Amino acid sequence: MMRLLSEATALPPRADRIGARPPNEKAAFLRGLIARPLDVSALMPSSKHMARAMAELIPGNDGPVLELGPGTGAVTDAIIEHGVPEGRIVAIECNRPFIAALTKRFPRLKLIEGDASQMASLVGGSRERFSAVVSGLPLINLPMHKRRAIIDAALARLKPGAPFIQISYRGRPAVPASPTLSVTRARRIWRNLPPGYVWVYRRREPGMMPADRSEDIP
Numbered sequence: 001m002m003r004l005l006s007e008a009t010a011l012p013p014r015a016d017r018i019g020a021r022p023p024n025e026k027a028a029f030l031r032g033l034i035a036r037p038l039d040v041s042a043l044m045p046s047s048k049h050m051a052r053a054m055a056e057l058i059p060g061n062d063g064p065v066l067e068l069g070p071g072t073g074a075v076t077d078a079i080i081e082h083g084v085p086e087g088r089i090v091a092i093e094c095n096r097p098f099i100a101a102l103t104k105r106f107p108r109l110k111l112i113e114g115d116a117s118q119m120a121s122l123v124g125g126s127r128e129r130f131s132a133v134v135s136g137l138p139l140i141n142l143p144m145h146k147r148r149a150i151i152d153a154a155l156a157r158l159k160p161g162a163p164f165i166q167i168s169y170r171g172r173p174a175v176p177a178s179p180t181l182s183v184t185r186a187r188r189i190w191r192n193l194p195p196g197y198v199w200v201y202r203r204r205e206p207g208m209m210p211a212d213r214s215e216d217i218p
Ligand SMILES: C[S@@+](CC[C@H](N)C(=O)[O-])C[C@H]1O[C@@H](n2cnc3c(N)ncnc32)[C@H](O)[C@@H]1O
Pocket: 032, 036, 039, 040, 041, 042, 044, 045, 046, 068, 069, 070, 071, 072, 073, 074, 075, 092, 093, 094, 095, 098, 114, 115, 116, 117, 135, 136, 137, 138, 167
């Protein structure tokens, strides 16, 4: 059952605020980092360049989007800027200081406090499929079976062919391609601290073109 921390309310449009970083974002990020350093595994929120590179990979803007590990909302903001209404984003975050910052910054966000590895039960109430999953989770810190379990659970909630978009600071994917999983390094972003990559995972559908395989990085 989905436990939302914030629901849609009658608030004024926030078009003027999209793309603007709150002045206290770095302090809020530091509070989350101190609370749970291993879960955060970054010194700064993603840059605008990284956040936009991730959001631009969301196809269309007609379905709900699931964000895993939104932190202080750097990528959430880019998803909204990309055209996905705030109320159509479901976000799972486990870190209390980040929950507080997100609730304030995005009052319409469907924010769930919890562990992304439990996403099946956390978003289980809805049968609707997501148009994309956007993940800031430090997958690389987890054992391989947990990384796979998170990606598999997310792909099961996606529309056919829809992307699982993952940030990474490494040139190798957190999970290698397999007969059922396509993996593509979509972007390299220099203007981020540290510079990073955007990876896209997709469930391999029957009849997928062989050309798609050539992009796989094992
Ligand atoms: C590297 S930070 C990314 C924050 C933000 N997406 C950005 O790009 O600035 C990793 C985020 O994942 C969250 N996180 C880590 N493990 C998690 C888990 N198991 N469930 C939910 N959130 C998690 C952390 O609390 C943090 O917000």
